[in-house]
Amino acid sequence: MTCKKNLGLLFIAFSLLVSCNSEKKPTTPDAEPTRKEQHEETTNEVKAPEKIISITEAKEDYDNYTKKRANLIEATEEPLEDGSKFIASRYGDYDIETVKNYIAYVEQEAKEAGVKVETLRFYFSTYPAKKESSDHKEVKHPRQNSFFILPTMKVDAMNMGFYIKDLGDGKKEAALIRDYPGILDSKMGDTHKKTNKSYASFIPTTTAAPIMFSDQSLIMNKTTMGPPPYDSDFN
Template identity: 45%
Template sequence: MKNTKKNGLLLVLGGLLLIGTSCQERSKPSEEPEQEEKETVKPPSDIISIEQSKSLYDNYTRNRIAPIMAFEKEMNDDEEFEAARFVDFDYDTMKQYIAYVEQEAKKAKVDVSTFRLYFANYPNSEKFRDGKKVVHPRQNSIFILPTMMKNGQNMGFYIGADGQAQLIRNTVKRNEQGYGGIQDKSQRSQASFVPSLSAPLSLQEELSLIMNHGSSGPPPGGDF
């Protein structure tokens, strides 16, 4: 009889221990899932060395800056003019721009193949033809144009009013003066108000994907 009671007591205690252990296991906070390690980004093949960048910078100084300064001195009699050496685009603005272009290209069902950087030059006037202010008159700059693959070539595009991708070259009119030599002063006053590309007024209703208005100027001290 005593053995029966003893065995029963052991069974009860064993059951309580099992219940307690089970409750502890259920109440134990779940382990956080392991976060996947991000794959290491390999450097693009187009990365150049600092030594190469210095060489390119110095070549531009010798072969481009000196002629620009001489041109501005002759054409505008401006001793204080300082040629631009760079164009800045804010990092977050660049990310937003790329995301925006991808978004609009996806809507138009085309793939962006490249981002083309065009060399540019601001007019010698206070405003553009559309009334917007020219921030850096006469300064060199760049503008960025996305391209898509068409007939085996990368071609700049924008989004038409119909939501479809349209080729820039089919919309703008080419200005034949774009490849001329140095203009004399009588030509300069006229050229200041004639854009190198003139677009029809209907283009204002289209969706441009071209970005400009970066911060440009002489290099900050210490870069090169």
């Protein structure tokens, strides 16, 4: 009887020893990742977007723009004030943190206004032929071609650019760019007639603006355009 009892105690001790040795060892900063950890990392890998194009295609598109657009712009523009040749812009730079912050801000404002950002629309543009813009800001390179970014929201199955109205008391609403005062005015060069269509689901109709009313643009520009100076990745 005593022998059987000792064997039982020995078996229990052996089981505990095996169990302790089989426990996962704590990892250290220098430890190599396990197969499971490596698999978890690979499952979070970001795949290449479908809209990425090849370097060869980019070069072809760049050269086409040079021949069919940039050369025409330079041929029709008068020389600069110092007598040098006008050079058409080819690109604009934003540091990546600015882009991340812009997207986060746009989504934040849209959410507070109760709408969803559908797309970021890039509009080609040209700076005024003077040293100061209409809002009295410096124009570093007059006549330079550029672009600006405008977020859109879905309205009747169409994506349309919008801005934010701050009504005070933490209340915001989204309003269409095309409905902003003066945008579709013929004096601003637009040939389209302003529609009377109501977008009540997004923009409540009011007869008078609240005292705390203010408009917040979500359009981003103010990028570093080039040239000048004349440098490019493709020529």
